[in-house]
Amino acid sequence: MPLIMLxxxxxxxxxxxxxxxxxxxxxxxxGFVVGERVTVVAALGGSLIVQVKGSRVAVGHxxxxxxxx
Amino acid sequence: MxxxxxxAGNPNSGKTxxxxxxxxxxxxxxxxxxxTVERKEGKLKAAQGAQGDDVIVQDLPGVYSLSxxxxxxxxxxxxxxxxxxxxxxxxxxGTNLERNLYLSTQLAELGIPMLIAVNMMxxxxxxxxxxxxxxxxxxxxxxxxxxxxxxGEGAHAVAQAAVRLARQGTVPRPLQVFDGPVAHALAHIxxxxxxxxxxxxxxxxDVRRQGEAMPAALRRWYAIKLFERDDKVLAQLxxxxxxxxxxxxxxxxxxxxxxxxxxxxxxNQRYACIQAMMHDALRRxxxxxxxxxxxxxxxxxTNRVLGFPIFIAVMFLVYYIAVTTVGAVVTDFTNDxxxxxxxxxxxxxxxxxxxxxxxxxxxxxxxxxGGVGAVLGFVPQMFVLxxxxxxxxxxxxxxxxxxxxxxxxxxxxxxxxxxIPMLIGSGCSVPGIMASRTIENQRDRRMTIITTSFIPCxxxxxxxxxxxxxxxxxxxxxxxxxxxxxxxxxxxxxxxLKKTRHFAGDPAPxxxxxxxxxxxxxxxxxxxxxxxxxxxxxxxxxxxxxxxIAIWFLKSYGWADGKFAAVEDMDHSILAAIGxxxxxxxxxxxxxxxxxxxxxxxxxxxxxEVVSVFGVLYGVGENALDLVEEGAFDQLAPIAMNFxxxxxxxxxxxxxxxxxxxxxIGAIKREMSNWRWTAFAVGYQTVFAYVISFIVYQLGxxxxxxxxxxxxxxxxxxxGLVYLVFSPTPYGHNDAAPQAVRA
Numbered sequence: 011m012p013l014i015m016l017x018x019x020x021x022x023x024x025x026x027x028x029x030x031x032x033x034x035x036x037x038x039x040x041g042f043v044v045g046e047r048v049t050v051v052a053a054l055g056g057s058l059i060v061q062v063k064g065s066r067v068a069v070g071h072x073x074x075x076x077x078x079x
Numbered sequence: 080m081x082x083x084x085x086x087a088g089n090p091n092s093g094k095t096x097x098x099x100x101x102x103x104x105x106x107x108x109x110x111x112x113x114x115t116v117e118r119k120e121g122k123l124k125a126a127q128g129a130q131g132d133d134v135i136v137q138d139l140p141g142v143y144s145l146s147x148x149x150x151x152x153x154x155x156x157x158x159x160x161x162x163x164x165x166x167x168x169x170x171x172x173g174t175n176l177e178r179n180l181y182l183s184t185q186l187a188e189l190g191i192p193m194l195i196a197v198n199m200m201x202x203x204x205x206x207x208x209x210x211x212x213x214x215x216x217x218x219x220x221x222x223x224x225x226x227x228x229x230x231g232e233g234a235h236a237v238a239q240a241a242v243r244l245a246r247q248g249t250v251p252r253p254l255q256v257f258d259g260p261v262a263h264a265l266a267h268i269x270x271x272x273x274x275x276x277x278x279x280x281x282x283x284x285d286v287r288r289q290g291e292a293m294p295a296a297l298r299r300w301y302a303i304k305l306f307e308r309d310d311k312v313l314a315q316l317x318x319x320x321x322x323x324x325x326x327x328x329x330x331x332x333x334x335x336x337x338x339x340x341x342x343x344x345x346x347n348q349r350y351a352c353i354q355a356m357m358h359d360a361l362r363r364x365x366x367x368x369x370x371x372x373x374x375x376x377x378x379x380x381t382n383r384v385l386g387f388p389i390f391i392a393v394m395f396l397v398y399y400i401a402v403t404t405v406g407a408v409v410t411d412f413t414n415d416x417x418x419x420x421x422x423x424x425x426x427x428x429x430x431x432x433x434x435x436x437x438x439x440x441x442x443x444x445x446x447x448x449g450g451v452g453a454v455l456g457f458v459p460q461m462f463v464l465x466x467x468x469x470x471x472x473x474x475x476x477x478x479x480x481x482x483x484x485x486x487x488x489x490x491x492x493x494x495x496x497x498x499i500p501m502l503i504g505s506g507c508s509v510p511g512i513m514a515s516r517t518i519e520n521q522r523d524r525r526m527t528i529i530t531t532s533f534i535p536c537x538x539x540x541x542x543x544x545x546x547x548x549x550x551x552x553x554x555x556x557x558x559x560x561x562x563x564x565x566x567x568x569x570x571x572x573x574x575x576l577k578k579t580r581h582f583a584g585d586p587a588p589x590x591x592x593x594x595x596x597x598x599x600x601x602x603x604x605x606x607x608x609x610x611x612x613x614x615x616x617x618x619x620x621x622x623x624x625x626x627x628i629a630i631w632f633l634k635s636y637g638w639a640d641g642k643f644a645a646v647e648d649m650d651h652s653i654l655a656a657i658g659x660x661x662x663x664x665x666x667x668x669x670x671x672x673x674x675x676x677x678x679x680x681x682x683x684x685x686x687x688e689v690v691s692v693f694g695v696l697y698g699v700g701e702n703a704l705d706l707v708e709e710g711a712f713d714q715l716a717p718i719a720m721n722f723x724x725x726x727x728x729x730x731x732x733x734x735x736x737x738x739x740x741x742x743x744i745g746a747i748k749r750e751m752s753n754w755r756w757t758a759f760a761v762g763y764q765t766v767f768a769y770v771i772s773f774i775v776y777q778l779g780x781x782x783x784x785x786x787x788x789x790x791x792x793x794x795x796x797x798x799g800l801v802y803l804v805f806s807p808t809p810y811g812h813n814d815a816a817p818q819a820v821r822a
Binding site: 018019031032033034035036037038039040041043044045046049051052053054055056057059061062063064065066067068069070071072073076 | 143144146148174175176177178181182308340342343346347350370373374377378381382383386478479481482483485486489494495588589590591592593595
């Protein structure tokens with residue numbers, strides 16, 4: 011299911027990331043890679059704040075829906 | 080020759096803090112990723128271990144990788160690859176080691192002497208985690224040293240080690256990041272790159288410059304970039320078609336074998352390698368995934384119910400303090416006591432004592448001190464505003480604001496990151512436009528640069544106050560209306576520009592690291608305030624000083640009785656002649672006399688000039704700005720006589736939206752780094768301002784004079800505008816990819 015379906019405080023492993031190469035490269039360098047465990051810290055209208063590799067990253071709705079967990 | 084040492088690391092990892100500690104420079108450090116948007120150089124202080132040779136320290140923009148997607152990445156990568164510093168200090172955030180080392184593995188491939196400075200070691204210890212630096216050194220193949228840039232602990236040792244490395248020129252031993260089919264493919268590409276050079280030698284010594292310029296140490300790096308199908312590197316190397324085909328085949332084979340795309344393969348192997356290192360080097364106390372204090376604050380501050388009200392309350396508080404309470408008190412002091420009671424009378428009596436001629440005394444007191452002083456009167460208020468914003472930034476709240484605003488800004492084609500430039504732009508457009516650099520997508524950045532100066536800046540406030548106080552009888556709604564016009568202009572422009580070819584496409588997807596909250600550091604807050612405030616003072620000292628003199632000349636001299644001389648009556652001045660020639664252009668907007676034209680044109684020098692010029696041209700005196708600030712609107716009555724209400728609103732609208740002051744145009748040019756885009760921005764703003772003022776004035780005239788056939792034109796224009804806003808976009812919602820920046 012897409013990352014945006016996770017509820018607050020829930021963690022899950024990333025299964026798949028779709029999108030054009032630049033988008034995936036950007037996500038990857040921030041730590042969003044397949045197999046990585048992420049935790050949802052906050053959600054605001056489809057946008058998320060996610061804990062990944064020890065840092066907090068804000069991802070907009072259109073980024074969040076590209077990540078399957 | 081000087082030794083050059085580069086500081087490289089993730090955004091917000093403490094590069095600038097270390098830079099300041101090493102060079103004694105006073106660069107502003109923000110708790111906001113992307114504070115350093117260009118390279119900064121400084122000399123290593125003697126106290127930090129510089130001896131004999133000069134050591135130049137280079138602060139590079141923070142990047143997450145050496146991919147070519149954002150402007151910062153391009154700047155950093157070009158410097159490291161093309162200018163090749165003598166050593167790299169790679170600063171990594173110890174509290175976020177794993178993600179930070181992703182960049183380190185790439186830096187280690189550049190074949191440049193390097194060391195890793197693990198920053199925030201004090202925080203790491205406080206969290207109860209332990210980093211085994213010896214293990215990390217052994218695994219990374221480069222020296223790893225502890226650092227606490229904030230306290231300066233370890234800075235000296237890091238600098239000395241870097242100087243030593245630069246002298247020795249020891250290149251890091253290659254990391255064993257890649258294995259299996261990837262290693263095989265990379266070896267194949269490296270081979271192809273090497274043979275290409277020899278091949279050229281055989282065929283009559285036709286060696287391409289790029290081929291010659293590629294140091295052997297960089298071959299590995301180029302091979303990896305080719306494997307990732309990096310457009311820029313491909314374009315730069317200009318490989319022969321058969322070499323390219325061979326390389327592409329090797330990549331395709333590897334992709335098939337690994338069942339993944341090339342880019343992901345490289346990324347995954349880097350992270351796998353780092354994970355293995357972490358296993359030996361890091362002992363974590365806190366279980367990964369558990370919530371830190373920052374996460375708990377974020378739960379409240381970015382909460383779906385509370386997030387927005389909290390944001391509004393914070394912004395209201397900032398403006399309330401900056402504009403009405405503290406700011407007003409400080410501004411009053413500057414204008415009344417500092418300039419009014421100390422400087423100007425003192426200067427006048429001093430000038431008459433030394434026996435300076437009348438015209439020179441006039442130039443100095445009226446032209447220079449009057450003009451520049453009026454501008455400086457706003458400085459305290461701006462300093463208070465910048466101080467408050469600096470606190471919010473340093474604490475870490477500003478990054479959250481971008482997140483909260485993204486949802487809203489996205490609707491009209493901007494990203495949440497556009498909010499910060501506009502917020503800063505409400506103080507002064509110059510730093511506002513400069514802040515647009517943190518927006519990685521070029522379209523979004525250009526759009527933000529074009530629209531930022533629509534938001535009324537501090538210097539436009541006196542115009543608003545003057546019009547409201549004199550012509551409109553102090554109506555309370557004028558101020559809010561101006562902000563509304565500004566915001567509406569941003570929204571409408573965003574929507575319209577998105578429908579043009581150059582801006583088509585959705586805004587870049589929003590991803591942004593949120594820094595951990597921390598208490599504001601006073602030194603840093605004051606530095607930020609000073610840096611932004613000073614850019615404004617500098618402007619007053621240069622552009623405004625020169626233009627004050629020029630204007631004083633233009634309005635004091637002219638043709639009277641057939642000869643060129645000093646004129647008593649300004650109607651005869653050069654300025655009046657110029658204004659009279661241009662004035663008909665503004666007739667349809669309702670304010671087409673030469674005085675208004677001159678004021679508008681001089682507004683390009685600095686927006687608050689409009690008020691000063693009005694004061695002079697309408698015979699109020701030199702101190703119109705002071706009068707506006709004091710609220711002495713009865714003394715400004717002569718201005719009101721020249722305007723109807725509608726003409727005043729039209730004049731105000733035009734001056735709010737048209738081309739900003741020269742300093743801001745200069746900032747636009749700097750950020751666009753392109754004259755055509757700068758011309759487009761200024762042209763768009765001015766035409767937009769003209770159209771809106773025309774519609775406002777002419778439609779207002781319908782109310783007063785009744786409908787006449789000429790009013791069909793403004794109605795048609797309004798209909799056209801509405802159509803542009805609501806019509807479907809001709810270019811569709813295509814690629815949402817962040818465009819690669821073309822450097």
